Amino acid sequence: MTGNPFPLGKPELLEAYRKMRTIREFEERLHVDFGRGDIPGFVHLYAGEEAAGIGIISHLGDGDRIASTHRGHGHCIAKGVDPVAMMKEIYGKRGGSCEGKGGSMHIADVSKGMMGANGILGAGAPLACGAALAAKYRKKGEVAISFVGDGASNQGTFLESLNLAAVWNLPVIFVVENNGYAESTSRDYGVAVDSYVDRAAGFGLPGVTVDGTDFFAVHEAAGEIIRRARSGGGPALLECKMVRFFGHFEGDAQTYRGSGELDDIRANQDCLRKFAAAVTSAGVITAGELTAIDHQVLGLIEHAVVQAKAAPLPTAADLTTDVYVSY
Amino acid sequence: MARKISMKQAINEALDQEMARDPSVIMMGEDIVGGAGGNGEMDAWGGVLGVTKGLYAKHGDRLLDTPLSESAYIGAAIGAAACGMRPVAELMFIDFMGVCFDQIYNQAAKFRYMFGGKAQTPVVIRTMVGAGFRAAAQHSQMLTPLFTHIPGLKVVCPSTPYDTKGLLIQSIRDNDPVIFCEHKNLYAFEGEVPEGLYTIPFGEANVIREGKSVSIVTYGLMVHRALEAATLLAKEGIEAEVIDLRTLSPLDIATVIESVEHTGHLVCVDEANPRCSIAADVSAQVVQAAFGALRGPIQMVTPPHCPVPFSPALEDLYIPSAAQIVAAVKRSLGGGRH
Amino acid sequence: MSAAAITPIVMPKWGLSMAEGKVVSWLVEEGTAISVGMPILEVETDKIANAVEAPDPGLLRRKLAAAGEVLPVKALLGVMAPPEVSDAEIGAYVAAYVVPVASEGDEVEAGPAYQWLEVDAIRVRYARRGDESSSAAPVLFLHGFGGDLDNWLFNLDAVAAAVPVIALDLPGHGQSAARLPGAAALPDLARFVLHFLDAIGVERVHVVGHSMGGAIAAQMALAAPRRVASLVLIATAGLGAEINTGYTEGFVAAATRRELKPVVEQLFADPTLVRRQMLDDLLMYKRLDGVSQVLAQLGSKLFGGGRQAEQPVLQLAGSRVPMTLVWGRQDRIIPATHAAQAPRGAKVQVLDGAGHMVMMERAGEVNALILAQVKDQNAS
DSSP, X not given: OOOOOSSSOHHHHHHHHHHHHXXXXXXXXXXXXXXXXXSOSXXXXXXTOHHXXXXXXXXXXXXXXEEOOSSOHHHHHHTTOOHHHHHHHHTTOTTXXXXXXXXGXXXXXXXXXXXXXXXXXXXXXXXXXXXXXXXHHHTSOOOEEEEEETTGGGSHHHHHHHHHHHHXXXXXXXXXXXXXXXXXXXXXXXXXXXXXXXXXXXXXXXXXXXXXXXXXXXXXHHXXXXXXXXXXXXXXXXXXXXXXXXXXXXXXXXXXSOTTHHHHHHHHOOHHXXXXXXXXXXXXXXXXXXXXXXXHHHHHHHHHHHHHHHSOOOOGGGTTTTSSSOO | OOEEEEHHHXXXXXXXXXXXXXXXXXXXXXXXXXXXXXXXXXXXXXXXXXXXXXXXXXXXXXXXXXXXXXXXXXXXXXXXXXXTOEEEEEEEEGGGGGGTHIXXXXXXXXXXXXXXXXXXXXXXXXXXXXXXXXXXXXXXOOOHHHHHTSTTOXXXXXXXXXXXXXXXXXXXXXXXXXXXXEEGGGTTOEEEEOSSOBOOOXXXXXXXXXXXXXXXXXXXXXXXXXXXXXXXHHTTXXXXXXXXXXXXXXXXXXXXXXXXXXXXOEEEEOSSOSTXXXXXXXXXXXXXXXXXXXXXXXXXXXXXXXXXXXXHHHHHHHSOOHHHHXXXXXXXXXXXXX | OOGGGOEEEEOOOOSTTOOEEEEEEESSOTTOEEOTTOEXXXXXXXXXXXXEEOSSOEEEEEEOSOTTOEEETTOXXXXXXXXXXXXXXXXXXXXXXXXXXXXXXXXXXXXXXXXXXXXXXXXXXXEEESOTTOSSOOEEXXXXXXXXXXXXXXXXXXXXXXXXXXXXXXXXXXXXXXXXXXXXXXXXXXXXXXXXXXXXXXXXXXXXXETHHHHHHHHHHHHOGGGEEEEEEESOSSSOSBOOHHHHHHHHHOXXXXXXXXXXXXXXXXXXXXXXXXXXXXXXXXXXXXXXXXXXXXXXXXXXXXXXXXXXXXXGGGSOOOEEEEEETTOSSSOGGGGGGOOTTOEEEEETTOOTTHHHHTHHHHHHHHHHHHHHHHHO
16 A cells, blocks of 8 residues: 555545535536526636636635635635535525625625625736735734636736735735636737746746646645745745636637537546546545545535525515615 | 814824724825835825825834725725725825726625625725816816715715814724715815814715705815805895705715705705716705705706816816806796796 | 993803804894893804893993894994983994903903813813902802803803803813713712812812702712802702603714704703704714713713612702702703702792703893802802
8 A cells, every 4th residue: 555645635635626526516517507597697617627726725714815706616615615505696596605696706705715706807806915915914824815817817907916916015826727718819819928927027926837737736836825925925926727618608609619629628637537546546545435525516516406496586675785884 | 162173184183093093994095105115204295285194103004105006906905994904095086096996886885785795895995086276187076976876885075174084084984985085175174173083974964054045055165165155145135055965975865855845946066077966966866855845946056068177267167166156046046936 | 421321232252262143133122221131132153042131221222233243242232321321422432432352451361261181080171261369269160961161151251250260071071081080970070070179279169060060069069068168059960869861861862963953952941042053063072982982871870760869969958058059940851840859048049931051041140140149158
């Protein structure tokens, strides 16, 4: 029996898998239900990107904050937001994370340090700087993470935030989830530099690029950057090169993809398959243990959907509540 | 009451005393201290017009000078507020809202509602408003209507030093995002202000002059023009009631309606451009709620639908004058059914 | 005929900060015989409106001020003179009249209107009027719950003409610090006022107390009888159990002008005396940090459960302190019937047409009663 070659113990590996699988099944189920017409509004699915979200967020506690994107379900689950409440929210029901008033693009749970998915691209970066500033005054070594996509990395808010974080030496990490597409426009078109590390350097921050489909690579790189930020070493940028399995939004025909691209992604760049292969071939976890988790997760997702469908809708009385704390 | 100080000193005092009382209050803005990173003195400016001078000496690193990045630092103030601090960020001129408006109206204003009542954003954004400084089109606007329009924001615009200090302290203690408007042409205006801490509730208009002939409703610098107009009108036996709205959101429309119910005439004066202005908003609300009380047509006195001009000759024509307010009162009194 | 026969009617000074007043209307015609205390014209300041009562008798010969005119304190409003004095002499008098300004050697006007002092770590505002070097015991004015020294605006200058006066904002009131001494009960408040007198070097005073101030004054007489020359207790607390806590609690709770108006109107027999500026000044005071908490604490200590907790005036029954009690019959805060419980030997006056703020509504008569009490004691 070989020892555990990974930097995480078996329980943590199982937990990482469980969380990634939860995201995967949550998103796959939404894809199906959306296709059936059950889900109102827009959803943007994180399937395929799990390793980046979990690889980074597994280093965080409730006191650390994250500011997410429009594609925020994965960040929510990673940060510990209740998937049942999330599903209710996506269905627009009372008892959802935001009582049905935010929807998929605005799921938040401030008690878990999840400052919200955001419908405005790049808007989370300044907010994360603010969270990092608050952390600095609190002096408990807490950090903030700003997730942006490759497209949003061009927003003025993001670029200004890189500079501000460097000027104020904030404990904030900017994660560029580079899945190659800003909606339908390829990253190669929209971003003039090849490497985000160059962008970071241009603003006075250190930067690292990792394979976002490799959980262990993300986990290691993120761990080092976060440790540095916690001890006052300042901000940094982490680029995760990854793939998304679905379109920009559900309903996107994805004709901007090359032929065979989607099949290739599913076959060769599935971060969960890679993780499973790594841990089983090292003999640390058995395939059976992973399958057991898969079944439990599917049960949880089914339960979440049943709960969401059964939950009540908000009423007219809820329409104008909580605009202000007091007015 | 107490001693007389200027509106500028009232703002400085409110910030100083409230920061001393509450350690979660921090401030940020461009040159609110001044001199950062250079070889000269710190607190070189204390704000572009010196409003925050002297605070750095007392509160040190709770005042942060920022790079020229409104969307980043206004957003950071909002993010810090969402994490439990009480930041007071300065947007130097309200005219600059364009470069950071998303953080204000899509983020701060909407967090509480979008997150089902489970978040609060106690941020104050102090900003200079108004014309009369020959600062031209991009540094002289009264953009209060744009913020008043947004559910989730509160908008405050005081006209006296007493109101300024009390409303600013109230703004800092309030748990919602507040846009605190300071008229640059009132900074030197003096009035009696208590030495200690005090608050004034939002949503309370001030009947600054009582009268029975006409209700003149306004805010900010225009309160003083309205009072000048009231003095002129009194010589002709017309007694104007002047109402200072003080807070535009929440708005004390009840006081306006109560006044119109006994005068029967309403003139709304607003330094904002006429389309979708506060004057238009108040007028429509009064018509809907108190049509029967009106004995003459409502009049709105505003600048024209044009940017603020540079030339002093033109700027003086742009800003509503006491004479224009007097004329509007007479139109309202003359144009009605009896 | 000498000009000594001509008596000017001048703009009065109501309160320490009044500089000018507006003539609203004359209440009498030229040729009327005026008696002392007769209301002769209505004057309005930004704080209050009231009738000017004639301080002297005479024949009203000339009305000089017109309705609507705004004139400074001590400006000539009218002239009284016996019929023998000619119109020409009156004209000459009027022409030569100069409004006296705070002149050299006029000690009454010298010095700031208000002063500050720290007593027992509480900063208080106070005012002194009259000749401080006089050996006569000064008159100390103590206001009531929620009030301040400006409650005495119709009384201070009138009394100061004869004897030096002192008035202070009690702790938690006016512009004094929003903190209470000790346990905030009557003995603590009385002790505080005695310490205040120590701090300004005054040994012995006549105390004029209104409402809660009256109870404090009585407590001072119980605690330090040799320091209290006499008492004038106006609508005083401390003589019975009843008190309108609907008023005291309503006063504390009112957060807006709309809420405060009906509460404050209960203080007067004539509610039209409650002007906008009075309400604004009260709101400005109530909105100071700490004031609401202090008033709530004081109210529950003194009037908790809807009853007055202590009756120090009743305890003065055996003492020899000279005492005058004044009440407005229409008092809706502390019933005028309490006056019937006055200690034997006290002079009692219940005035018709006045409410709880009788020292404002019937200032002339109250001032006369105060001066009578004080002269009586200072002479002995």
